[in-house]
Amino acid sequence: MGARATTTNLMLANVKSGKSRTLLEKPGLSGKEQVEEEEEGEPRVSNWASRVQRSGPEENAGSIHVLPDDMLTLIFARVPRATLSAIRLACSTWKRICQHQDIAVLRQQMGVAEGWIYVLSEKAPGTSFRVFDPQANKWSVLPPILGHSPQENWQGFACVAVGHKLILMGGRYVDTTAMLQSSGSVCGDVIVYSALTNQWTRASSMKTPRSWFAAAVIGTQVYVAGGQGKTRFLDSAEVYDSETDTWYTIPSMGNVRSSCHGAALDGQFWVIAGEYNKNQYDDGDRKGSAEVFDPLTGSWRFIPDMWLDSHKVPGPNTVIGGELVFVHLSKLMAYNKDTNTWMPVGHVSGADVYNRPFSRFGFACESVHNNLYIIGGKWESWQNRSRFCVQTLNTVEVCDLQVSKNTSRFLGWQSCASMVDGGGIIAASAVLWL
Numbered sequence: 352m353g354a355r356a357t358t359t360n361l362m363l364a365n366v367k368s369g370k371s372r373t374l375l376e377k378p379g380l381s382g383k384e385q386v387e388e389e390e391e392g393e394p395r396v397s398n399w400a401s402r403v404q405r406s407g408p409e410e411n412a413g414s415i416h417v418l419p420d421d422m423l424t425l426i427f428a429r430v431p432r433a434t435l436s437a438i439r440l441a442c443s444t445w446k447r448i449c450q451h452q453d454i455a456v457l458r459q460q461m462g463v464a465e466g467w468i469y470v471l472s473e474k475a476p477g478t479s480f481r482v483f484d485p486q487a488n489k490w491s492v493l494p495p496i497l498g499h500s501p502q503e504n505w506q507g508f509a510c511v512a513v514g515h516k517l518i519l520m521g522g523r524y525v526d527t528t529a530m531l532q533s534s535g536s537v538c539g540d541v542i543v544y545s546a547l548t549n550q551w552t553r554a555s556s557m558k559t560p561r562s563w564f565a566a567a568v569i570g571t572q573v574y575v576a577g578g579q580g581k582t583r584f585l586d587s588a589e590v591y592d593s594e595t596d597t598w599y600t601i602p603s604m605g606n607v608r609s610s611c612h613g614a615a616l617d618g619q620f621w622v623i624a625g626e627y628n629k630n631q632y633d634d635g636d637r638k639g640s641a642e643v644f645d646p647l648t649g650s651w652r653f654i655p656d657m658w659l660d661s662h663k664v665p666g667p668n669t670v671i672g673g674e675l676v677f678v679h680l681s682k683l684m685a686y687n688k689d690t691n692t693w694m695p696v697g698h699v700s701g702a703d704v705y706n707r708p709f710s711r712f713g714f715a716c717e718s719v720h721n722n723l724y725i726i727g728g729k730w731e732s733w734q735n736r737s738r739f740c741v742q743t744l745n746t747v748e749v750c751d752l753q754v755s756k757n758t759s760r761f762l763g764w765q766s767c768a769s770m771v772d773g774g775g776i777i778a779a780s781a782v783l784w785l
Contacts, residue, residue: 420444420448423445423448424448424451424453424454424457425457427445427448427449427454428453428454428457428458428461428463429461429463431465431486432458432464432465432467432484432785433484433486433487435449435454435785436549449547450547450548451547452547454547454785455514455515455547455785458785459514459784464784464785465484465485465486465784465785466485466719466720466782466783466784467482467483467484467485467546467782467783467785468482468483468485468715468717468719468724468726468780468781468782469481469482469483469493469512469517469779469780469781469782469783470483470715470726470727470770470773470777470779470780471510471777471778471779471780472727472745472770472773472774472775472776472777472778473775473776473777473778474743474745474772474773474774474775478495478496478499478500479492479493479494479495479496480492480493480496480517480544480779481493481770481773483724483726483747483767483768485719485722485724485749485767488767488768489768490768490770490771490773493544493549494549494550494551496519496542496551497542497551497552497553498540498542498553499542502526502527503524503525503526503527504524504525504526504527504535505522505523505524505525505778506522506523506524506525506535506562506563507521507522507523507562507563507564507578507579508520508521508522508523508562508779509521509522509564509565509566509575509613510566510779510780510781511566511567511568511573511781512568512781512782512783512784513568513571513573513593514571514783514784514785515545515546515547515783515784515785516543516544516545516546516593516783517543517544517546517781517783518541518542518543518544518554518573518591518593519540519541519542519543519544519779520539520540520541520542520557520566520573520575520591521537521538521539521540521541521557521560521561521562521564521575521578522537522538522540522562523535523536523537523538523562523563523579524536524538537560537561537562537579537580537581538556538560538562539556539557539558539559539560539561540553540556541553541554541555541556541557541591542554543593546783546785547785554591554596555591555596555597555598556598557575557589557591557598558589558598558600559580559585559587559589560580560581561575561577561578561579561580561585561587562578562579563578563579563609563610563611564576564577564578564579564585564609564611564613565577565578565608565611565612565613565622565623565625566613567613567614567615567620567621568615569615569618569619569620569646571592571593571594572590572591572592572593572646573590573591573593574588574589574590574591574601574613574615574620574644575588575589575590575591575613576588576589576604576608576611576613576620576622576642576644577604577607577608577609577611577622577625578608578609578611579609583607584607584608584609584626585607585608585609586603586604586605586606586607586608587600587603587604588600588601588602588603588604588644589601590646601644601649602644602649602650602651604622604642604644604651605642605651605653606627606640606642606653607627608622608624608625608626608627608642609625609626610625610626610664611623611624611625611626611664611665612624612625612664612665612668614668614670614675615670616670616673616675616688617673617688618646618647619643619644619645619646620643620644620646621641621642621643621675622641622642622643622644623641623657623658623665624639624640624641624657624658624664624665625664625665626664627640639655639656639657639658639659639660640653640654640655640656640657640658641653641654641657641658642654654691656691657686657691659677659679659684659693660679665677666678666679666716667714667715667716667725668716669716669717669718669723670718671718671721671723671752672721672752672753674686675688676696676716676718676723676752677693678699678714678716678725679693681698681699682695682696682697682698682699683695683696683697683698683699683723683762684696696752696762697750697761697762698761698762699711699725700725700748700750700762700764710730710731710732711728711729711730711731711744712728712729712731713727713728713729713775713776713777714726714727714728714744714777715727715728715777715780716780717780717781717782718782719782721751721752721753722749722750722751722752723749723750723751723752724747724748724749724767725747725748725749725764726746726747726770726777726780727744727745727746727747727770727773727774727775727776727777728744728775728776728777729741729742729743729744729775729776730742730744743774743775744774744775745769745770745771745773745774745775746766746769746774747766747767747768747769747770748764748765748766748767749764749765749767750762750763750764750765751763
């Protein structure tokens with residue numbers, strides 16, 4: 352980026368300092384619609400942005416090349432995320448600016464980045480993620496996943512988000528059209544979606560092909576561990592640098608684990624529970640244990656009896672406000688890493704507080720700020736102690752955990768817009784910030 356990055360950062364510093372008052376004139380706009388920075392350093396771009404969203408390329412053609420790229424970058428970084436898509440349709444210059452990495456960096460620095468929820472459901476036509484905009488309460492669709500065929504059942508892959516990038520890794524491909532169903536082929540493929548460009552690209556493959564493994568993000572690095580390899584369960588681990596597109600091997604865990612869950616807490620990589628084989632530790636059954644990797648020391652530590660149920664793999668989970676929250680049976684449970692204990696937060700939306708084990712399964716659990724979202728899944732109906740039917744869900748419920756915990760012992764769930772052409776089992780989910 353060089354000089355451009357320096358200029359952009361200097362402009363951002365001036366805006367934040369509140370010392371500058373700059374009028375960025377746009378030909379063809381009235382005085383009230385000029386993009387103006389007041390003494391507080393907050394650009395008034397809403398009128399201008401809404402005009403761009405309503406108008407076409409021809410109407411804005413006279414003003415496209417008036418301002419330098421750095422100035423346009425600073426302006427575009429302030430508009431609502433949904434407006435960026437409309438702006439980049441105006442012309443090739445604006446498209447190039449909107450797709451540049453500077454936009455994502457500035458939005459994070461300014462504190463205006465918005466988190467959107469990305470989900471891949473079994474009922475979605477084709478092989479496309481669905482995207483939920485919490486502010487607009489609206490769903491949209493991504494382009495199909497690169498190189499993925501509807502005839503292939505992609506299982507056991509990991510899905511994480513690094514800023515504005517969605518990263519899919521590993522897994523097992525099973526040909527659903529074959530006469531004899533095999534266990535499939537384990538891969539180390541890495542496919543990346545950028546919210547800036549709205550495109551999928553291939554990245555460097557993992558060093559060890561694996562499926563059903565743990566993954567989590569610390570900064571710009573993706574940590575993976577365990578899982579099922581081509582011939583055996585794994586204890587190996589590696590880390591992906593998303594900025595250099597490079598994989599590095601890190602020390603292996605002390606145990607072989609599969610179907611484990613990954614989380615990032617306090618800058619450390621947690622690998623939780625899963626199917627377990629003793630490798631290093633021989634002090635009894637540790638199916639509910641966890642292992643934690645510290646990037647600063649490059650070493651693992653073992654936490655016995657961490658998970659709530661040693662007979663089941665962990666359910667949907669998220670980290671919200673620096674706190675690890677899992678769905679266990681019908682309850683939300685928060686983990687205290689200092690005492691290695693769990694505390695109930697409340698009941699999941701739709702759960703019967705006084706009844707049997709939770710009947711909803713296969714759903715996604717994601718968080719944006721203090722809001723916790725439960726998306727999709729299936730619901731089992733029971734009659735006379737026998738399963739009566741299974742209902743496919745495309746619903747979305749949200750709860751502000753901070754408000755609910757402070758005001759009531761019951762969580763206040765509200766309904767959001769449902770997925771129109773999706774639903775059912777959620778194969779992958781993540782939150783991308785831009």
